[in-house]
Amino acid sequence: MPDGLPAQPQGLRLRNRRAVLSAIRRLRRAARVDVARDTGISAATVTSITAELVAEGLVEEVLDEAPEPGERGGARGRPRVLLRVRPDAFLVCGAKISEDHITVTLMDFEGGEQLNHVARMPRGSDSAAPVAGHLRAAVAEALTLLGRDFGALDCLGVGLPGFLEASRRLVHWSPCFRARDVDFGALLDEAFPCPVFLDNDANLAALAEQWFGYGKGVPEFLVVTIEHGVGMGIVLDHKLYRGGRGIGAEFGHTKVELDGALCRCGQRGCLEAYVADYALLREATTALDLGARPVDRQAELDALFAAAKAGDAMALSIFNRAGRMFSLALANLVNIFDPALIIFSGEQMRYDFLYGTRVLDQMRDNALCLDRPPPEVRVHKWGDRLWAMGAAALAIDGLTDRVLGSRANDQSESRPGRTGPSAPAY
Ligand SMILES: [Zn+2]
Structure with a gap:
């Protein structure tokens, strides 16, 4: 959409779909009324959107394991129908690259960790290409340990220390290789058959705290990481803040x-x-x-x-x-x-x-x-596992945007999430 034009209904619809899916993931098990309350979206719109998400295979209905007591005499009422993100809709991977090792986690679409794996990496590479190669090998090892292969992987999130622009996947400087101003995204696209997202590793620590740690449900907080370097992730109004040009914090x-x-x-x-x-x-x-x-x-x-x-x-x-x-x-x-909250992490x-x-x-x-x-x-x-989990959260976030975006642009076609050998719909 050209700059300056008001948001189209399509954009609003996409934002609502994303808000509903995020709320269901955050609440883990949620009735439609809970989602409406959490997002501020009308109950009728939530009902319509959740019906779409269920039909698309991204969300599924489950019966409440601890239903509310019935209205009369404390007898147990009918179990409520709750919504959850469908775990096996997609398989994602998060990887944290350190100077001498790579930590990999495989995660389902709901955010459940499937496997954690650490692979050694030689230090002191001149160019970034060998690092991308080591990353591919580490992810392949993790997939093999899970009994899967690259064909099963829907998205990869990568965390790297250094100065980098996440949106362009451009690495200005990293202690992991000597080359400067590297188009690391291009190397990752060559190495992997699925979409790959990249971010500063401290930002991923903040995402991990927001999804899995002390930052859950906290609108504003800072994460300070101290490892080989000192990093920071900033969450403002529930969103990761990267600075005006992508390399802040x-x-x-x-x-x-x-x-x-x-x-x-x-x-x-x-x-x-x-x-x-x-x-x-x-x-x-x-x-x-x-x-x-x-x-x-x-x-x-x-x-x-x-x-x-x-x-x-x-x-x-x-x-x-x-x-x-x-x-x-x-x-x-x-x-x-x-x-209100500062988290020291690492x-x-x-x-x-x-x-x-x-x-x-x-x-x-x-x-x-x-x-x-x-x-x-x-x-x-937390050790490196935290950062890898944050990288997986980045992958889930990016994949969600792509899936919801592609389907919002093609309302006539309702395609399921990954249910077997079919290709993911993004
Ligand atoms: Zn300095």
Whole structure:
């Protein structure tokens, strides 16, 4: 539709179909009246749309397992008919690419996890093509473990660390390969026979929290991830916010010190240059005499943490400095977004110095408090599985848009979801 024209009924219909399907997925089991209440769409329209979704094989009716008591004498009434997203309508895959491994999850259309698989990947690829190849192999392994093949896969969502534009699937920079400004989407389309969606891995952590974690039903929240880098996902009004040009929320590269420590991005004073694992190891290399370059960075980090816990003054000073920098940056977030909830998510959360009482107190001291309590802070120590689940949620979201869009444009043809060998209808 050309810009500037008012929305056509077709667009409204598509939005309503999407809202109804999303509500059914979020509520898991929902009566039509619940869907109408949740979406604000009239009961008559909900009834019409759900009839379409059932006919198309995207939604199915189930009997309420715990029906309301009957009106007389507490006897059990007739079971209510509820709606659920039909799990076997589609099979999707979510994959999180890290620097040396790939985590894959296979998920049904309702969001139920079918299988989780981790595959190793050699570090230090110059170009992105080998990474796409390793990804294909990892997904193939997962499908084989589930007794399926690429013919059964309807959609793939991929999470990658770095600076990337999700809408163009363009990777400006990623620690997973040395090439810059890569059209990773083209490589993914060559490698996979199904639609592939790509996003920054921290955005996928936010999606995972929204679909499966502490962010469920919360309209506004922030997810801060600390792993090899520092990332952030922003959910505003129930939607992931990616910034005006698609590469926003780079919390790790907000500046906490003028002309400070050197960051991987090439600039100085970024938060990440103080709290990411490479920053801690850089300090530890000097403080604990670890040699020029740690061989096993996880083991070295664990050793540093153990030394701090045992009271080693040098190790403690490294973590305390990182904690102070982190609290300062968090206070800036609180002042900008005024979030009700901040979720700390990721592997590094086992190092409790980043969310200990002292850090949160410092955050509150530096934030404007007015007369309201500070935001709730929750810690989620999920590993890479969380990110892969977020990638699968991205795939379900993208696939849903395509399926609903194609069917809204072709009302005369009602095609079922995947019920067997037939091709998916997008
Ligand atoms: Zn930076």
